[in-house]
Structures are given as C-alpha cells and as structure tokens.
Amino acid sequence: MxxxxxxxxxxxxxxxxxxxxxxxxxxxxxxxxxxxxxxxxxxxxxxxxxxxxxxxxxxxxxQRGTHVSFESQVVQKEGDFECRRCGAGLSTGHFIRFDSGDLGPFGSSCIRKVTGRD
Incomplete structure (x- = not known):
C-alpha cells in the first residue's frame, strides 16, 4: 500500500x-x-x-453510496505477491486505486470480499 x-x-x-x-x-x-x-x-x-x-x-x-469501480479502479498486476487479506501467494495481484493511494494486492476472491461484493 x-x-x-x-x-x-x-x-x-x-x-x-x-x-x-x-x-x-x-x-x-x-x-x-x-x-x-x-x-x-x-x-x-x-x-x-x-x-x-x-x-x-x-x-x-x-453513508456515501460510492462503490469501487472494478472497471476503472481495480488494476491487475502480474508478479509474486501475498494477499493483504488472507496471506495466500498470488501470481496476479488485484489493487484498488484510490485518490489517496493504491491498496493491495488481493486475490480475486478477497478483492470482492474487501469491497463488499461477496
């Protein structure tokens, strides 16, 4: 991050x-x-x-009602990562781009859990 x-x-x-x-x-x-x-x-x-x-x-x-746009705010990067949520090893990391900084990496299921999609 x-x-x-x-x-x-x-x-x-x-x-x-x-x-x-x-x-x-x-x-x-x-x-x-x-x-x-x-x-x-x-x-x-x-x-x-x-x-x-x-x-x-x-x-x-x-209270805000704004949500992470998976199309524009979530970027995928290839590499050797560890998920910030569950600690699993990743070859593809998902990062959320916020105005104040990037948050990640997350695996494909953890990114959905963190944002509330699952």
Whole structure:
C-alpha cells in the first residue's frame, strides 16, 4: 500500500458495498490497510466525524453510496505477491486505486470480499 493509511482507510470505508456490517467486519476491512490499533481507531473515528459511516450498537453503516469501480479502479498486476487479506501467494495481484493511494494486492476472491461484493 502506498499513501496515508488513514486516508486510504477512509476511502475504503466510503466505498464499501454493504448497507451495514458489524464493527468487527469493518475492522477486518481496515486491517487490509493497517493492523495498528491506534490507526484503526483513528480511521473509524475520523470516518464517523466526516459522515462516511454511522456507528451504533456495534453496527457500521456506510453513508456515501460510492462503490469501487472494478472497471476503472481495480488494476491487475502480474508478479509474486501475498494477499493483504488472507496471506495466500498470488501470481496476479488485484489493487484498488484510490485518490489517496493504491491498496493491495488481493486475490480475486478477497478483492470482492474487501469491497463488499461477496
């Protein structure tokens, strides 16, 4: 990943295709950006302050309604990668292009899970 982890995390939360998810599920997505607890907390708090999410009773509801465009924002690169979500070895990595930086690599099923397509 390149870019500021807080800004990348905010863009990821804004692009989730879920109507709602548990805080644990939101943290699972954020952990593709950072596993540092204070940065994770900062991402959640900033997302709530900026109106990107609403958080209540252990449930997170994305508010933006923008989603990752697989046609224009997801790029594939060939190489020797390890998935940021599951740790599997990859010969093709999927990367999400956000304004604040690229996030990845992910495998073909994990990219869908991270964005909320599955």
């Amino acid at each position: 390149d870019g500021d982890p807080v800004e990348v995390g905010l863009e990821l939360l804004a692009a989730l295709e879920h109507e709602e998810l548990s805080v644990a599920e939101a943290v699972d997505r954020i952990e593709t950006v950072t596993t540092h607890p204070s940065v994770t907390r900062e991402i959640l708090e900033t997302a709530e302050t900026r109106g990107i999410i609403e958080r209540e009773d252990g449930v997170v509801r994305p």
